Amino acid sequence: MSIREYLPMLTAFEDEENLLAAFQAGAEGYLLKTMEPESFLWQLTGMNAGESPIAPHLVKQLPHKFIQYKENTKLHTLSGKNLTDRQQEVLQLLTQGLTYREIAIQLKLKEATVKYHIKELLTKFGLSKRTQLITYTLRNDLVKRK
Template identity: 35%
Template sequence: MKLRVLIVDDDPAVREPFAAAVEASDDMQVIGLAATLAEGRHLLHNARPDVMLVDLGLPDGDGSELIKEAQRALPDCEAMVVTVFGDEAHVLAAIEAGATGYLLKDATPAEIVDQLRVLKAGGSPINAVIARQMLRRSAAWAQAERSSQESADGNAADDAGLLSPREREVLQLCAKGYSYEEIAPLLNVSRHTVTSFVKRIYRKLQVHSRTEAVYEARRMGLLRD
């Protein structure tokens, strides 16, 4: 089945080339174009896309609000931000809202299509500049976590019930290096179900990547080595 794509951007000079590139591919189709947050919400609920390309700076609100709504109403829908905003505040807000990809608008339409395939395969496309910012933040976060390790260990018993048995099982397989496509048949579920488990794990552990999730789960005693 073709990947069903919703594009939400108020600039037609950006929106239309992205749409044309998606339609030109063999494995994707555009199921909606929106120029406002309100239009995006309408199409989210009525067209039910597999993935959204979302700009953050919309005329009637922040694109992160649409991403949050998708998480609640359509958890299998992936959201990839394509925006001019590369500062940490916007990046973190989008990721916390549930975005699984973050690109800047200097990406070409062809590159966007390629990154949609990466997203579909279980990856998290991210602009190199943004990735460097997040790595720096993660390093600072890890240092702070190490400094509080002793006190955190005292709460290990309370953390034991944080993840459900199936979420632990998914995370254990992620820690062993299995891809989402490989995990799905092992657990007899769809890839989208695996993705939903991973999103819930990220929210519960308050992390933004597989590496951070595995690190945090091991620190809390939720994973076996």
């Protein structure tokens, strides 16, 4: 998938309503004009790897209202008990807004291994995007919130 196939939102608004509205309108990412250049570039680079770019500190706002427009999406219902310890660790860090690279560094893994785990999780839950996985994970309390 090329960058042109993604429709990320670039905005100055950090509030929950605009975040939700962007995803409802079809945005597949949400980046802020005020992001640090390095973080912004990492998010864009991740698009080529199939990641949905989103400003890391906004990840915590997703579970509040984001899932409402996904109610018609059929998700597999799994409990945290169906996940391996490593999958739990990856999900925990993902929901904290870490990039694949940052997760790999923290867990002392290769970035490709982190991508593999996230791909497995997406398949397990019947999801297609990282933002959906984050939202589903938080909404169903599959990891401890910090």
